[in-house]
Amino acid sequence: MRLSRYLLRLFSIEAMALFGIAAFLLFLIQCLRLFDVVATRGQSLWTLLGQALLGMPSLGIVFLYVCIGIGLGRALRSLQDRSELQIIHVSALVPSLMRAIAGYALGGAAALLLLTHVIEPLANRSITNWSASIAADLVSRSMVPHRFTEIADGVSLVIGSRDSEGRIVDFFADDSRGEPRRTYFAKSAIITRDEQGFVLRMQDGAMQQMTSEGRFSEISFARYDLELSSLTGQDGSGTSLDSTPSYEFFAQPVGEGEMRSLQRRTAEAMRVMAICLFVAALAAFPSGKRRRAGLPIELSVLGAAFFERSLTTFLPGPMALSGAGGSMVLAALSLLVLLVRLRPRSPLRLRRAVA
Numbered sequence: 001m002r003l004s005r006y007l008l009r010l011f012s013i014e015a016m017a018l019f020g021i022a023a024f025l026l027f028l029i030q031c032l033r034l035f036d037v038v039a040t041r042g043q044s045l046w047t048l049l050g051q052a053l054l055g056m057p058s059l060g061i062v063f064l065y066v067c068i069g070i071g072l073g074r075a076l077r078s079l080q081d082r083s084e085l086q087i088i089h090v091s092a093l094v095p096s097l098m099r100a101i102a103g104y105a106l107g108g109a110a111a112l113l114l115l116t117h118v119i120e121p122l123a124n125r126s127i128t129n130w131s132a133s134i135a136a137d138l139v140s141r142s143m144v145p146h147r148f149t150e151i152a153d154g155v156s157l158v159i160g161s162r163d164s165e166g167r168i169v170d171f172f173a174d175d176s177r178g179e180p181r182r183t184y185f186a187k188s189a190i191i192t193r194d195e196q197g198f199v200l201r202m203q204d205g206a207m208q209q210m211t212s213e214g215r216f217s218e219i220s221f222a223r224y225d226l227e228l229s230s231l232t233g234q235d236g237s238g239t240s241l242d243s244t245p246s247y248e249f250f251a252q253p254v255g256e257g258e259m260r261s262l263q264r265r266t267a268e269a270m271r272v273m274a275i276c277l278f279v280a281a282l283a284a285f286p287s288g289k290r291r292r293a294g295l296p297i298e299l300s301v302l303g304a305a306f307f308e309r310s311l312t313t314f315l316p317g318p319m320a321l322s323g324a325g326g327s328m329v330l331a332a333l334s335l336l337v338l339l340v341r342l343r344p345r346s347p348l349r350l351r352r353a354v355a
Contacts, residue, residue, distance in 0.1 A: 007100035015071025069275035073297035105276035109269035116265035267323035277334035
């Protein structure tokens with residue numbers, strides 16, 4: 001048990017060190033990508049950091065299992081370089097080694113399940129709500145009476161006046177993005193919020209549409225609710241299923257969409273098990289060579305991850321295996337190689353010298 005705990009701690013330290021470095025670099029990239037939130041939308045630095053942080057669970061799911069595989073491989077190669085791996089095999093302590101690898105893989109799978117089923121959906125929900133607030137704040141601050149303001153590329157608006165309660169008089173907006181071109185105008189409007197998010201509630205107005213062929217149409221309305229995200233380009237971070245934790249699915253009858261989402265999220269844990277089996281089959285056995293010119297373990301793990309992703313994308317199969325087909329193939333091949341390498345070998349028999 002002591003050996004298993006020692007090996008488990010060694011594997012975890014290698015994986016977490018690599019994951020921490022990769023997460024920090026991706027966090028900086030997220031901040032650079034979202035910098036327009038501060039630069040052009042007038043938001044604070046805390047908004048930038050918060051949006052970048054909330055986007056990390058989705059990125060973490062993509063590369064965490066790779067870090068787990070590389071961490072295991074680097075730890076096993078380190079044991080090989082220090083001759084500890086040879087001692088484990090010579091001392092018949094291979095079961096302790098395999099227990100440590102199994103516990104490590106199960107711990108990584110549990111971390112992925114927590115990320116996919118709980119943390120990522122809650123982060124997506126927070127991003128959606130926060131983006132809606134940013135859109136409402138941007139539109140609200142951009143409404144200056146009798147002055148055209150461009151709130152997004154191709155979207156301009158102007159208002160006649162605005163009272164102390166936030167009610168807008170003589171609202172006009174032009175959206176030249178896409179096809180057809182749309183124009184909104186109303187006698188009055190107000191920014192409010194309903195169960196779907198922030199909306200611009202217009203009254204006594206019309207929506208005009210103009211196609212590239214010059215076809216014109218107009219729809220008059222007594223009241224029309226326009227989502228602010230459609231004006232500012234601040235789209236949500238996914239569908240309602242992407243923003244729903246798995247435990248909320250069971251509050252009502254589970255439909256086909258919910259079942260597919262559960263399968264997709266659970267398949268991430270299978271990736272961890274497959275990559276750990278692959279690394280164990282590759283690096284859990286000592287070699288008598290001091291220097292090997294083989295492929296580095298990091299590139300081997302990345303190649304296996306690419307192989308698994310390719311199979312998952314292109315391998316035909318039933319819907320139940322659509323999210324884990326590549327992982328199951330990689331796990332089966334790795335398990336076969338591992339069992340072959342673990343098979344008991346008969347001792348060598350000394351030949352008697354002929355007199």
